[in-house]
Structure formats: structure tokens, C-alpha cells
Amino acid sequence: MKALAIAPYEGLKELIIELGRNQDFEIHVEVGDLEKGVELASRAADQGFDIIISRGGTAELIQRKVSIPVIEIEVSGYDMLRVLTLVRDYPGKAAIVGFQPISEGAATVSQLLEIDISHFVISKEEEVTPTLKQLLEKGYEVIIGDVITVKEAENLGLNGVLITSGKESILKAFQNAKKMHNYFSILRSKLLIAQQILQEEEEGIVVFDTTLNSVYSNTCFTEQLKKTFKASIKIEEAVTEVISKGEYTSLIENNNIFWKVKGTKLQGFETSLVLFRLQRVESNPKRLSNGIKIISSLMNSSPIKASFIKSNQMKIVLQSAERYSEKEESIWISGEKGTGKEKLAHYIHYCSSKRSFPLMTINCSLLTAEQWSLLLSEEEGLLTSNENGTIFLKNIDSIALSNQKELLSFLIKNHPKSRIIASSSENILAMIENSAFLYDLYYLLAQLTISLPPLSKRKEDIDHIARIFINESNTKYGKQIAGIRNEAIEELENYSWPGNITQLKQVINETVLLANGPFIEKEDINYILKTKLKETDMSHLDLTGTLEEIEQRIIRQVWLEEGMNQTKTAERLGINRTTLWRKLKEL
Numbered sequence: 378m379k380a381l382a383i384a385p386y387e388g389l390k391e392l393i394i395e396l397g398r399n400q401d402f403e404i405h406v407e408v409g410d411l412e413k414g415v416e417l418a419s420r421a422a423d424q425g426f427d428i429i430i431s432r433g434g435t436a437e438l439i440q441r442k443v444s445i446p447v448i449e450i451e452v453s454g455y456d457m458l459r460v461l462t463l464v465r466d467y468p469g470k471a472a473i474v475g476f477q478p479i480s481e482g483a484a485t486v487s488q489l490l491e492i493d494i495s496h497f498v499i500s501k502e503e504e505v506t507p508t509l510k511q512l513l514e515k516g517y518e519v520i521i522g523d524v525i526t527v528k529e530a531e532n533l534g535l536n537g538v539l540i541t542s543g544k545e546s547i548l549k550a551f552q553n554a555k556k557m558h559n560y561f562s563i564l565r566s567k568l569l570i571a572q573q574i575l576q577e578e579e580e581g582i583v584v585f586d587t588t589l590n591s592v593y594s595n596t597c598f599t600e601q602l603k604k605t606f607k608a609s610i611k612i613e614e615a616v617t618e619v620i621s622k623g624e625y626t627s628l629i630e631n632n633n634i635f636w637k638v639k640g641t642k643l644q645g646f647e648t649s650l651v652l653f654r655l656q657r658v659e660s661n662p663k664r665l666s667n668g669i670k671i672i673s674s675l676m677n678s679s680p681i682k683a684s685f686i687k688s689n690q691m692k693i694v695l696q697s698a699e700r701y702s703e704k705e706e707s708i709w710i711s712g713e714k715g716t717g718k719e720k721l722a723h724y725i726h727y728c729s730s731k732r733s734f735p736l737m738t739i740n741c742s743l744l745t746a747e748q749w750s751l752l753l754s755e756e757e758g759l760l761t762s763n764e765n766g767t768i769f770l771k772n773i774d775s776i777a778l779s780n781q782k783e784l785l786s787f788l789i790k791n792h793p794k795s796r797i798i799a800s801s802s803e804n805i806l807a808m809i810e811n812s813a814f815l816y817d818l819y820y821l822l823a824q825l826t827i828s829l830p831p832l833s834k835r836k837e838d839i840d841h842i843a844r845i846f847i848n849e850s851n852t853k854y855g856k857q858i859a860g861i862r863n864e865a866i867e868e869l870e871n872y873s874w875p876g877n878i879t880q881l882k883q884v885i886n887e888t889v890l891l892a893n894g895p896f897i898e899k900e901d902i903n904y905i906l907k908t909k910l911k912e913t914d915m916s917h918l919d920l921t922g923t924l925e926e927i928e929q930r931i932i933r934q935v936w937l938e939e940g941m942n943q944t945k946t947a948e949r950l951g952i953n954r955t956t957l958w959r960k961l962k963e964l
């Protein structure tokens with residue numbers, strides 16, 4: 378043990394040095410009262426001292442500033458006895474001034490020795506001067522006390538007598554120091570073990586106090602997760618939730634790896650401390666990440682701008698979404714490809730109380746059978762890890778029957794606490810009828826349903842949505858398109874949009890890229906619609922079946938592209954209107 382003794386007065390230094398010679402530990406002594414003592418002490422830990430020994434007010438001040446143990450040389454009965462014996466024959470009125478233990482100790486001893494001496498208790502340092510001034514006025518001449526009191530008494534012209542520490546008090550302090558050092562060594566080694574384990578832990582650990590200061594974090598957290606944690610979790614909300622409800626759970630994604638976040642309260646501290654543990658989700662994340670994404674809790678602006686929606690059909694859809702968002706039930710969104718089902722799922726999540734938790738999107742059409750079984754394999758798997766948030770099973774109609782069965786039994790067995798939204802673009806009731814989709818799974822996931830109309834049935838929305846896309850494309854390509862002519866909008870409204878909003882987005886994107894003037898003209902739109910789409914749509918043409926069936930598909934495709942305008946369709950196909958009319962009737 379290496380001890381630093383800070384003596385508030387010179388004489389004490391000598392005594393400590395003398396007594397320290399016979400001890401089995403190393404002791405250094407410095408002289409310093411109050412602030413000077415604190416200054417000396419603050420360097421002690423860095424200088425390799427294990428413990429500090431000091432006295433009275435200086436010891437108390439030091440204790441508040443350093444992290445190593447501080448042992449106080451207490452005023453003993455012997456010290457008191459000595460000083461009282463000394464002043465017994467002093468001429469003039471004498472008083473003892475000090476904190477409670479000193480002044481009460483003095484009272485007891487003076488009573489026993491039948492010495493007539495008054496004692497005055499002070500509770501803080503600032504009371505020393507006013508107390509002494511009062512005593513001066515009352516005719517006291519001798520003041521007995523510790524270093525501060527005696528110094529101040531002398532300043533005021535009183536006769537100060539210091540209660541010096543005797544041999545016994547110092548030896549007792551040495552003994553206490555040794556005991557404390559032993560105790561601290563055991564504690565410190567336990568702390569070091571714990572700290573090392575936490576530092577090597579593969580889970581991230583961070584502790585916040587109520588002022589949102591991080592008071593502890595381990596290497597895994599600081600080196601790998603800190604940035605994502607801060608960007609994905611509203612720390613204030615999370616800490617408040619732990620303090621009010623006792624728990625917080627969420628999920629974050631960091632470089633394609635999913636981490637469960639669990640917040641709990643640490644017990645046994647004076648102030649509230651909140652611990653967050655970040656655990657890697659068990660399933661092999663690399664193999665799962667394809668097709669699964671997490672939109673963190675920090676979704677600040679609405680994914681759908683309601684004021685841009687003009688069609689009644691869509692207004693009703695948004696109203697249902699808002700009402701359903703507050704319910705716990707699962708929601709099934711159906712609609713043709715590209716009608717905005719994913720956007721609507723985001724909107725539901727955004728409107729709900731789950732908004733500050735993650736939205737996990739699982740694109741079922743991108744997951745392989747192997748990934749499906751991984752996703753569903755373990756109880757602590759990904760599907761159960763986002764308890765407070767929303768899980769969006771996109772394109773659920775694309776999963777194989779065997780995976781549907783697995784998903785159904787997983788959901789029945791594990792009851793994920795998260796809200797589930799599913800989306801499909803096929804006619805799901807027909808699929809159920811043809812045994813291509815499980816009846817039970819549909820009804821489990823479709824407790825509430827929303828059907829998105831195709832874009833051709835909500836032409837009033839085209840104008841505004843097109844403007845959103847022009848803005849997006851301007852940003853993307855650094856273009857400055859200022860607007861779109863009304864005639865160009867009319868062309869867009871007359872088109873049939875088999876690919877719905879996705880297709881509108883693509884058309885606007887290409888038009889913006891190719892446009893030469895500040896406005897998108899009717900001709901720009903026509904060029905893209907007629908030439909570009911004809912190529913892409915034809916490439917998707919289904920060539921199965923008889924020639925007659927293929928012909929029917931071509932006629933329907935062109936008819937849709939021409940906005941169901943028979944004259945234009947006949948013109949493009951090079952047939953007369955009567956033939957077209959007859960052929961369309963056969964469709």
C-alpha cells in the first residue's frame with residue numbers, strides 16, 4: 378500500500394513521518410490546508426497512491442474530489458483531554474468551536490474534568506466567522522478548535538488553540554487505512570474482472586443517466602453500434618419509457634446485422650440509471666438480410682402527403698388506414714402491382730403509436746425457401762424481435778405453400794407482439810379457391826383489409842403525384858424542370874397505367890431526364906409513352922397459349938395503352954374499328 382498523508386498543519390507532518398517509519402506500508406507526507414490539500418490530493422491517484430490520509434475539513438473536501446479512499450484522522454478523546462488540560466489554567470473566557478462530534482466530545486470531557494468551558498456547534502464552514510465574531514463580542518478570549526477555526530480566531534485577534542492530533546489518533550488512522558485498502562483491493566479486483574468481461578462482451582452495453590449522459594459503454598457499443606444507435610433510437614423517449622414502464626425494446630440494423638435493443642433500470646443507485654443491452658439477433662443475419670430492411674424509428678415526415686391526394690377512392694383509403702393504424706389487428710393491403718401498397722404500410726406505421734419503433738419490411742418475393750425457414754426457425758428469431766414495432770410482409774402472395782404453412786404455425790405458436798401488415802397483388806380469394814394460398818393464414822393476417830385502387834381508377838391523383846416525381850427527378854438528376862403543361866397531364870390521365878404508380882414514376886423520371894425546355898410538354902410525354910413503353914411492355918408479353926390467345930393479349934395491351942380509346946387502338950393495330958370491336962368483345 379502506498380499512502381499520501383496531507384497534514385493541515387506542519388506539526389502533524391512530523392508526527393506522521395515519525396510514526397510512519399514503523400509501518401509496513403509506504404507513506405509520503407505533504408502539508409496543505411483545505412484547497413491546497415485538495416490540489417495535492419487530486420494528483421495522488423495518478424502518482425500511484427492507493428489511499429489518502431488527512432484531517433478535519435481538509436479531509437472532507439478531498440473526499441468529494443478524488444476517487445481513491447480518504448481516511449480521516451479523527452479527533453480522539455485523548456486529543457480532547459490534552460487540549461482541555463492545557464487551557465484549564467489559561468486566563469480569560471474560553472470556548473470550543475467546532476462541528477458536532479468535536480464540540481460534543483469536548484462537552485463530555487470538560488464535564489468529566491469539571492472544567493467550565495462553553496462549546497458552540499457549527500454545521501458549515503461559513504458559520505465559523507460569524508460565530509467567532511459573536512463570541513468576541515461576548516468577551517471570549519480563548520478559542521479552541523481545528524485549523525480553520527483557530528486561523529480565523531487569530532485573524533480576529535482572539536487567542537486560538539489548535540486541537541492537535543496525538544499519536545493514538547494517527548495510529549488509528551493508519552489501521553483504518555490498512556483495513557480500507559484491503560477492502561478496496563478486493564472490490565477493485567472484482568470491478569476489474571467485471572469490467573474486462575463487459576469490455577470483451579459481444580453485446581453492446583451502454584448506460585445513461587436521466588440527463589441523457591452516457592455514463593458507461595463497452596467496446597462493442599462504442600466501436601460498432603454507437604452511431605447507428607444514436608441515429609435510430611430516440612434516446613430521450615427510450616430512457617423515459619424505461620423509467621416509467623420499467624422496460625424498452627426495439628430493433629436496429631447496423632451493416633445488415635440486426636440488433637435487439639433492450640432497456641432496463643439499474644437498481645441500487647441514488648440517481649436513476651438506464652441500461653441498454655444490444656444483442657445480435659440469433660439467426661444468421663447475412664443470409665437473412667436480402668429482402669429484409671428496417672426503417673428506423675426516426676420516421677419524421679409522413680410517407681404520404683395527404684393534401685396531394687384528390688381522388689375520393691384514395692381519400693377513403695387514407696381514412697381507413699388512419700383508423701386502422703390505432704388498432705392492434707393485422708391489416709391486409711391488396712392492390713395491383715405498383716399501386717402504393719408499401720407506401721401505405723409505411724403510412725399506417727407512421728400514423729400509429731408504434732411510430733417511434735422500427736418498421737421491418739420483409740419482401741417475401743425476395744426470400745428463398747432456406748431464408749424462410751431461417752426466419753421462422755427459432756423462437757427468438759427475427760419475426761419476434763420487433764415487439765413494439767410493425768412487421769410488413771410485402772408480396773405475401775408470392776410465398777410457396779410449404780412456407781405459408783410454416784409461417785402460419787409460427788404465428789400461432791409465437792404470437793408476435795408486433796403489428797403485422799401484409800400486402801398482395803394477386804387476387805388472393807381466387808388463390809385460396811385454387812388452394813394456392815392458405816385460407817387460415819389469410820384470415821389470420823387479414824383481420825382488417827384495405828384495397829388500393831389501380832391508378833387508372835384515380836386519375837385525379839395523377840397531376841399531383843406526377844409533380845412529386847418531377848421534383849424527385851429534378852433532385853436526382855440536377856435538372857430544373859419548372860412544371861408540366863396541362864395538355865401533358867391530360868395525356869398522362871388518358872393512359873391506362875398497367876404498372877400503376879411505379880410506372881408513372883418511371884415515365885416521369887425518363888421524361889425529366891430527356892426534356893429540353895423548362896416545362897414538360899405533351900410531346901415529351903407522348904414520346905415516352907408511345908415508344909419507350911411499347912418496347913418494355915412488349916418484352917413482358919406472355920407468349921404462352923394459342924396464337925388466338927396471344928393476339929387477344931396484344932389487342933388488350935394496346936387498347937389499355939391507348940386509354941381504352943378504340944379509334945386510337947384500331948389505328949395503331951392497322952385494323953378497322955368494327956374488327957377491333959368484335960375482337961374486344963371476345964376478350
Ligand SMILES: Nc1ncnc2c1ncn2[C@@H]1O[C@H](COP(=O)(O)OP(=O)(O)OP(=O)(O)O)[C@@H](O)[C@H]1O
Nearest residue numbers: 681713714715716717718719720721802845878879
Ligand atoms: N402517394 C404516393 N406519393 C408518392 N409516391 C408514391 C405514392 N404511392 C406510391 N408511390 C411510389 O410509387 C412506387 C410504388 O409504390 P409501392 O412500392 O408502395 O407500391 P407497391 O404496391 O407496394 O408495389 P409492388 O406491388 O410492386 O411491390 C414507389 O416508388 C413509391 O414511392
